[in-house]
Amino acid sequence: MSLLTVNNLKVHFPIRGGFFNRVVDKVYAVDGVSFTIQAGESFGLVGESGSGKSTTGRTIIGLEKATAGQIQFNGQPVNTKHERKKLNYDREVQMIFQDSFSSLNPHKRIESIIAEPLKNFEKLTPEQEKIRVLQLMKTVGLAPDMLYKYPHQFSGGQRQRIGIARAVATNPKLIIADEPVSALDLSVQAQVLNFMKQIQRELGISYLFISHDLGVVRHMCDRIAIMNRGQIVEVGSRTDIYQHAKHIYTQRLLAAIPSTNLSKRQQNLEHRQAVERKYQAHKDDYYDETGRAYPMVEVSPGHLVSLPPKQALQYKQLKEDD
Numbered sequence: 082m083s084l085l086t087v088n089n090l091k092v093h094f095p096i097r098g099g100f101f102n103r104v105v106d107k108v109y110a111v112d113g114v115s116f117t118i119q120a121g122e123s124f125g126l127v128g129e130s131g132s133g134k135s136t137t138g139r140t141i142i143g144l145e146k147a148t149a150g151q152i153q154f155n156g157q158p159v160n161t162k163h164e165r166k167k168l169n170y171d172r173e174v175q176m177i178f179q180d181s182f183s184s185l186n187p188h189k190r191i192e193s194i195i196a197e198p199l200k201n202f203e204k205l206t207p208e209q210e211k212i213r214v215l216q217l218m219k220t221v222g223l224a225p226d227m228l229y230k231y232p233h234q235f236s237g238g239q240r241q242r243i244g245i246a247r248a249v250a251t252n253p254k255l256i257i258a259d260e261p262v263s264a265l266d267l268s269v270q271a272q273v274l275n276f277m278k279q280i281q282r283e284l285g286i287s288y289l290f291i292s293h294d295l296g297v298v299r300h301m302c303d304r305i306a307i308m309n310r311g312q313i314v315e316v317g318s319r320t321d322i323y324q325h326a327k328h329i330y331t332q333r334l335l336a337a338i339p340s341t342n343l344s345k346r347q348q349n350l351e352h353r354q355a356v357e358r359k360y361q362a363h364k365d366d367y368y369d370e371t372g373r374a375y376p377m378v379e380v381s382p383g384h385l386v387s388l389p390p391k392q393a394l395q396y397k398q399l400k401e402d403d
C-alpha cells in the first residue's frame with residue numbers, strides 16, 4: 082500500500098481587484114496533480130520557480146487549502162481536520178523549509194526550537210524532554226553544548242540540521258523537504274544531502290523532495306516527477322528521467338545542470354543552446370490550445386509522459402500491438 086496518494090489535486094488562488102475587490106481571475110498554482118509515494122521512498126518533485134511545487138507540498142501538509150482533489154495517507158483520506166486527527170497525520174508528516182533562518186524563531190534557543198513538536202504531541206516531563214532533545218541533537222550531529230545557543234550563532238548547514246532535528250522529533254513517516262539545500266554552499270549541500278540519506282536509512286522515513294534542480298535530486302530520489310505550469314508532465318524512475326527523458330521541458334531542465342567537468346564546459350554550453358532552440362521551437366506542441374498539458378501515456382513500465390497527440394498515439398499503438 083502507498084504511504085501517500087495525491088489524486089487530481091488542484092489549488093487555485095483568487096486574484097482580487099477593482100473597486101469592490103472582487104475575484105477577477107485565478108492563479109492555477111496546482112492544476113490536477115496525481116502521484117504516490119511508497120514507504121521508505123524518496124520522491125522528487127522538480128520544476129522551475131512558479132511551477133507549483135511548494136504549493137503542492139504546503140497543501141499536503143495542510144498549510145494551503147485544496148480547491149479540489151484527494152489526499153490519502155496509508156490508504157485513508159486526510160482531507161478534513163477530523164480525518165487527519167484520526168490518523169495522527171500532523172505528527173506523521175513533517176516539513177523542512179529552504180530558509181532555515183526564517184523558519185527557526187530567532188528569539189528561541191535551540192533547546193526550545195527542537196522541543197516544540199514534542200510539546201505539541203508528547204507529554205514528557207522537563208527532564209525527559211531535555212534527554213530527548215539531546216538525543217535528537219546527537220542524531221543530527223550537533224554537540225550538546227549548543228543546546229542554549231540561538232539560530233544566528235549557527236552556520237547555514239548547522240541550521241538545516243536543527244530544522245531536520247525538529248522535523249524528526251515526532252518520528253514521522255514522511256518528511257516534505259522544500260528546497261532544503263538551495264540556500265547552502267555547494268560543499269555544504271552535499272553534506273546535508275548525505276546526512277538526510279543517512280537519517281532516512283536509520284529512521285525509515287519517506288521524503289517528498291522538492292527542488293528546482295535536477296542535479297540535486299539525482300542523488301536523493303528513487304522516482305521523480307517533473308512539474309510545469311501546475312501539472313506533472315513526466316514521472317519515472319531515476320533512469321527514466323536522467324537517461325530517457327521524453328518531455329521537452331524535462332530535457333531542458335536536464336541541459337541546465339551545470340557540468341563539473343571543466344573540459345566539457347564548452348561542449349555543454351553548445352548542448353544547452355541546442356536544447357533551448359528546440360524547446361523554443363516546439364514547446365507549444367506539448368500543450369493544448371488552453372495551455373494544459375496533454376494526458377500522460379506510459380512509454381515504458383512506470384514511466385509516464387504528457388506527449389503531443391501524434392507522439393502519444395505511437396506509444397498507444399505499440400501497447401496494443403503487444
Ligand SMILES: Nc1ncnc2c1ncn2[C@@H]1O[C@H](COP(=O)(O)OP(=O)(O)OP(=O)(O)O)[C@@H](O)[C@H]1O
Pocket residue numbers: 094095108109110128129130131132133134135136137293
Ligand atoms: N498564497 C498565494 N496567493 C496567490 N498566488 C500564489 C500564492 N502562493 C503561490 N502563488 C502562485 O502560485 C504559483 C506557484 O507557486 P509555488 O510557490 O507553488 O511555485 P514553486 O514551483 O514552488 O516556485 P518557487 O520555487 O519559486 O517557490 C506562482 O505563480 C505563485 O505566484
